[in-house]
Amino acid sequence: MPTSPDLRNQLKAAASLLRAGGDPSPELAKAVRQVLLPGGWKELRDTDTASSEANLPIQLSEQYRTQVVDAAENELITVTSVVNEGFEKFLAGEFEPRPRVQGRRATGEKKVNLNVRPKAALLAKVRESGVLPMHVAGDYLMYRFEVGPYAPGYVEPLRSGADRAPSIPRAVRDRIRDKAAELGHVVHQDMDEGFQKYLAGQYTPVAPEWPKGVDMAPLKVRPNDDLFDQVKVAARTKSPGMRPIQIGLAYVMDKYGIDPADIAE
Known part of the structure; x- marks a missing residue:
């Protein structure tokens, strides 16, 4: 259901106020902006129904998650829609994720979750392929937005060593x-x-x-x-x-x- 011009303007004003410090939680501003994105109303409606898609937590480094979320907001698209796109390309043989690196010690970076609700049918097909959906989704997000290993000039970090504490x-x-x-x-x-x-x-x-x-x-x-x-x-x-x-x-x-x-x- 499309929003009225007045309601849309009010939501935009609310997001700006929250982001500027009108509320101590920046997550509220993100929530308002998410509703304004194309398809945002549908995602909100689907989340509130019993038939909503299952949650898929995508593990990324904290800085990469921030960059992905910001890039999606700047393009006025949802992260979930990009994940669905990545699953479709993977299943069609048009995208191959980089080999998975096991363990936090590979980089020493703090890992956090980025939660999305991709289409159940796509999620099931990716899972059936034997490749972790979380890995396909995370790698495609970084590829799509040129983040992390897909950023221009990126150099692969060396493997982390023993703990040292000077x-x-x-x-x-x-x-x-x-x-x-x-x-x-x-x-x-x-x-x-x-x-x-x-x-x-x-x-x-x-x-x-x-x-x-x-x-x-x-x-x-x-x-x-x-x-x-x-x-x-x-x-x-x-x-x-x-x-x-x-x-x-x-x-x-x-x-x-x-x-x-x-x-x-």
Whole structure:
């Protein structure tokens, strides 16, 4: 059922108000905008009936989910419609998802769910193919919106290594975490980048020195084990006295523009 011009304008105004801070929950603004999308009324109606399609949780990294949702909103289409499109192309042999990478340790990124309700018939056919529908859906969404591994200039991250937790000033740790979140980066992947540049002679580290008496806290990271070991060997002659984790930290702090001298406490 189409909306009246007045109601549509009122809904748009409500979404703008909520998004601007009229309500502490940005999810309410998204809900209003979702109803305004083409087919939004149908999805709302279907969700409220007993015959609604089954929910399919798609596991993506948190930053990729945000990028997918924002891209769909910008194009005024629903994520569910794109998933249905992906299933159709997969079943027709027009789309092949990338090989599935097992486990969170592959990247170390936080995983979250993106919930959709695709057509039951398509979902069943994909499941019958032997490929996980969640994997087909997630990979097609990233392909369709050029996110993650399908983004221009994307470089496949190295496999995460063992847990490491160097003790650094709490204020520095918090700044590193905040900057990584702002950039959508994973800290140990930036460490891996620093290790590669160090081994190639493209980066000369300076060991960070912490102000005395500051509150210390662990920074949990998982740099690639092979790179870590290579840097450990190279540092014996290139940077005597420096440990690989210090080299990785120095690079991350340089990349993020963090100076330990600015930490007052």
